[in-house]
Amino acid sequence: MTPYGSFSFFIIIAILLAPTVILGLRGKRFQSYNIVVSVIVLALIFGSFWNEAIVLILFTIWQVLLIKGYLAYRRKENSTTVFCMAVILSILPLSISKLSPYFFHVHLIGFLGISYLTFKGTQLIMETRDGLIKNNIPIVRLLYFILFFPTISSGPIDRYRRFEKDVKAEISKEQYKILLYDGINKIFLGFLYKYIIGYSINHYFIANLGSIANSHFQNNLFYMYGYSLYLFFDFAGYSAFAIGVSYIMGVKSPENFNKPFISRNIKDFWNRWHLSLSYWFRDYVYMRFIFWVTKKKLIKNRNVSSNLGYILLFLLMGVWHGLAIQYILYGIYHAVIMVLYNSFEHFNKKHKWWPNNRYTKIAAIVITFHFICFGFYIFSGHLIHS
Structure with missing residues (x-):
């Protein structure tokens, strides 16, 4: 039985967690x-x-x-x-x-x-x-x-x-009511994301690109956008299910997504997308690498050590998905654009080339969105196999 993969799974979970809900509403452990x-x-x-x-x-x-x-x-x-x-x-x-x-x-x-x-x-x-x-x-x-x-x-x-x-923690009746309410809301949000929006994108848009697109280029372009949105809604829907059930069980599992498609830059994106994984790699790979090279005085330039840390982080993240060429290329792609953005950020702090106003924020979101979508296009393998 696949977690959150069928309605029967949710029915079983509802039955099994009914005593948990009753105990929680009565203020019992x-x-x-x-x-x-x-x-x-x-x-x-x-x-x-x-x-x-x-x-x-x-x-x-x-x-x-x-x-x-x-x-x-x-x-x-x-x-x-x-x-x-x-x-x-x-x-x-x-x-x-x-x-x-x-x-x-x-x-x-x-x-x-x-x-x-x-x-x-x-x-x-x-x-x-x-x-x-x-x-x-x-x-x-x-x-x-x-x-x-x-x-x-x-x-x-x-x-x-x-x-x-x-x-x-001792959870009072009032505290559990809030957890239960939030948990049920997240589960319904998961159904909206995964089984309505995500399913619709995959079943009605991506599956019918042959009749929608007028050219090979248009087919690939539409696939890139469609797959990116489908990946988000499918995964965010699953995460909402997991977090919602956790809440009902009295455990506030961390959030996994925070509006990633309105990111202003690639660093902002990785602070919004698959947060628990991003933070895990940040804390246990990137920060430890930076600490190690600093302690050993291997690299004096902080910008260089930071860039090397990003390369290590995203290569490992790519390989973690698998040794298929699209995953390795996905890791390399994000390593490159992270290094480029990191270098640009340092340059812009000195020269103020990119102003900070409403129009540049909108432009940054649009540009970042397309870089993200192209990354997911690489990840999908469609770039290589199409």
Whole structure:
């Protein structure tokens, strides 16, 4: 059963979460019951895929042993070598899952949501290294965080300290009413985005481009715009479902989108699109790279180190989607335009070439929109295979 992929899934979730709603409206704690619900839903999701279920269990044991082991180690020692080994071992299953089809023509390891579960596990190790997580994490709470079912397949990627705060919080009847209201609103928004707007774009526009477009160029142009809008509404709809169900369960999972198509520049776009993933790569890849080159005094020019950080970040993000040529080109494309914009931003601060007024803001939004759409066009693979 695919999460949020059918109306039967929503009916099952509604039935399972009915006691949660009743307890919440009465001001009673419901997190223990929610853990049971998560186990049931995971069994439903993976029940028909025993191979994936076994890999998920083994993967979870692997991550828990790494996290608990590193927590115990960090209270006594702080070796960089041990930390790097823990991070490498944490991302090893994901790396094998992503790379194995290109070398062995089969997925050696893989299951629904392996990327997002890996991000959670690696994040815990990194925050333990930074001293942000010091206390022992109860095994049940750790499992609940890693396997939290509303966000298991495609995020949003939550942070443990924020998640723990929600799980431990006492929620009053009035507070839960607000969460329930917001959660239901987000679920209805998800239906609007994914099953009405997104479906309509894909089914009635993209699928009929052959009869709409008058030329090959026009076909590709229409596809670029159509695919970009479809990708947003489909993914934003899924995210709204995940966040809405999380709210009903008393967990305020982070937002994933913030009007990305009105971004004024490419940096602004990555602060609006797939926020939890963007922030994860920013905090655990880009910032750590900048800190490392600064500490080691490898690069004195901040602009150069920043640009190298962007190149590393977007190349990794592209490869994370897969080794298909369109994903690698997508990563390179965003690395290039981010470096170009970063250089332009530094130039403009000195020379004030691009004024800041209402007309230039509108122009910036239009220009950025087209750069974004072309990036999604590359991502789709249509540029290569059309």
